[in-house]
Amino acid sequence: MAGSWSAERPRAAAPAAILLAAALAGCAAQPALRGTGDLGIVVERASGSLLVVDTTARRVLHRVTGLGDLSHASAVFSRDGRHAFVFGRDGGLSKVDLLTGRVVARRVQAGNSIGGAIGQRGELVAVSNYEPGGVRVFSAATLEPVADIPARGADGRASRVVGLVDAPGRRFVFSLFDAGEIWIAEMDPDPRRPRITRIRGVGRQPYDALITPDGRWYLAGLFGEDGVALVDLWHPERGARRILAGYGRGGRRLPVYKMPHLEGWAVAGNRAFLPAVGRHEVLVVDTVRWREVGRVAVRGQPVFVEARPDGRQVWVNFAFPDNDTVQVIDTETLRVVRTLRPGRGVLHMEFTPRGEAVWVSVRDEDRVVVYDTGTFEPLARLPARSPSGIFFTARAGRIGL
Amino acid sequence: MPRRFSVCAAALLAAVAGMAAAAPPPERAAELRRLVRHDCGSCHGLRLRGGLGPALTPQALAGKPVELLVATVLEGRAGTPMPPWKPFLSEEEARWIVEGLRSGGFLER
Incomplete structure (x- = not known):
């Protein structure tokens, strides 16, 4: 190895000069050459901005502004981990380049939205909406619309949609809060015409949902009654099963302030x-x-x-x-x-990919605190404006995140 | 003369205000504003345009009786996720919040 390196050396001077010139010329447009595996974003909910953070150096790389109402905002990542897709409460869908800190595409796609997902192949981004209720699907490359899935329950009324996740088999799965249903949208063979499987009567007011890391089980928590609706995505034809139904029976329910x-x-x-x-x-x-x-x-x-x-x-x-x-x-x-x-208004926590540290957003203190998960000692405090959701690029490779 | 005028003005103001809630002290008012923005906002939207809970904008609340709204804030609404805020708010404060919502005082300029 060393031999071939020194053999290249005499010729290195001229190309180096050219490279340097090119680097200088491209400085304004080209981000520094680096990976994104240790990057992430921190949503600044009140100011419609987000921070791009480096979890190795524990520092802020960029502040990205102009993202609209980011209360309850969430994000997913492109499969190469370079872009974040940010879902705002006002229906705004923004695609942010983590390396340049720029918004490369943005679309206000609905009046009021709650979350989103990126498809298995990484080419589709889906957004779940409250107003109008339903799911809209966009091209991850351009944010051009691909499909619109209005969510009307068995009674024909529009329903707010929650708990949208991606699932293996090019599917999106989501829950209808008002209708008490779980739908599976298959994006094959034609993403412009998703095939919908409707599972009715899963329980009252599913308020959020998750999918297991293997992509097999979809669980929707019920707010309107005790229990969780469980769907086996290997066998959606079996419908939803109620689990934890007896939970809390006879006990007094405390008010829920969030x-x-x-x-x-x-x-x-x-x-x-x-x-x-x-x-x-x-x-x-x-x-x-x-x-x-x-x-x-x-x-x-x-x-x-x-x-x-x-x-x-x-x-x-x-x-x-x-x-x-x-x-x-x-x-x-x-x-x-x-x-x-950590302080008033702890809104979210995100672990670094291997879990040696956790980042905690503290809204009312205008900061993010990074804790060592072994010693529980704070490792760093980063200023952030009313920080809420924290999302790291390790999510890019995980089903349902 | 000026003194008498100001006393009159105060009395008049009080009469006009009638049922209106007294504004809480500045520190508490700031706390309540933050509560409305962030804690109410977590369901009703940071800009109060609705989410899981309905919109709380002046247009959305127009025509709804103040007493009903104050009771909803204090007691919550059975059958919905709206919790009772009684443990954290006095009736006077709930009334002040309802008036602020109805007048748009909590919306961003």
């Missing part, structure tokens, strides 16, 4: 961890028989319940008024092993 989320699928071995609704508990579910096997009492109404990538810890944040606290559950003993107080 809807829990299910996107952070927390799995450790054969156990899944879910936020209870109206109870200050995290539910532990056996993912083989889909039965409740335990509950962990926590500080408040859980919002996000997220497993460290190795499954050893589950981190939980809470709805108002306990939204200044984060608790860590040891998945082996099912005990809360640490209670942290």
Whole structure:
């Protein structure tokens, strides 16, 4: 190797000069050569902007502005991890280049939207909407419209759509909040004419959903009653099964000051961890028989319940008024092993790809705190304006994220 | 003369205000504004144009009785995700919030 290197050397001077000139000329347009595997975004909900962050250096690379109403904004990534697709509350869909920090495409596609997904092949982006209810599908390259799927329940009325995820087999799966249905849209053979499978009567008010990391099980949490609707995507013809239906029976339900989320699928071995609704508990579910096997009492109404990538810890944040606290559950003993107080308005947590650190957004303190998940010590504090969702590019390669 | 005038003005203002809620002290008002924007906003939208919960803009609330809205804030609404805010708000504060919503005072300029 060394030999061939030195053999090249005498000829290196001229090309180097040309390269340098080219680099200087291209400086304005060309981002520095680097990978995106350790990058991510932090949504600044109140100012319609986001930060592009580097999770290795723990610093902000860019602030991207002009993204509209980003309350409840979420994001997915292109399969090459270079672009983020950001879904805003005002129906705005923006495609952001993480390397240049620029918005390369933007479309206001509906009046009021709630989330989105990127398809298996990476060429389609789907957005779920409240107003008008339904799902719209766009080209990931250009954001040109590809398909429109109005969501009308069995009663013919338009329904708000939640819990949109991608699934293997070029499918998108989503839940109809008002109609109590789960739909599967197959984008094959023609994405302009998706084939819809409707599963009716899954339960009252599915409020959010998740898909297991293997892409097989779709779980929709029910707000209008106790339980979770479960669909086996290997066998959608079997319909939805109700699990955890007896959960909380006879118990008094506490008010919920912020809807829990299910996107952070927390799995450790054969156990899944879910936020209870109206109870200050995290539910532990056996993912083989889909039965409740335990509950962990926590500080408040859980919002996000997220497993460290190795499954050893589950981190939980809470709805108002306990939204200044984060608790860590040891998945082996099912005990809360640490209670942290990052500050008022803890809205989201995102683990680095291998889980040595977790980034926590603290809205009212205008900062993001990075914790070491081994020592629970803060590693860094980054200023951010009313930060909410944090999304790292490791999601690009994961089903359902 | 000026003194008498200001006393009159204050009395008149109080009479006109009638049922209107007294504004909370500045610090509490700031806290309530943040609560409306972020905590109400998590369901009703940061710009209060609706989400999982309905829009809370002046147009959306026009014609809805104030008492009903105050009761909804304090007691929540059975059968919907709307929780009771009574543990965190006095009736006076709920009334002030409802008036702010109806007048558009919480919307961004």
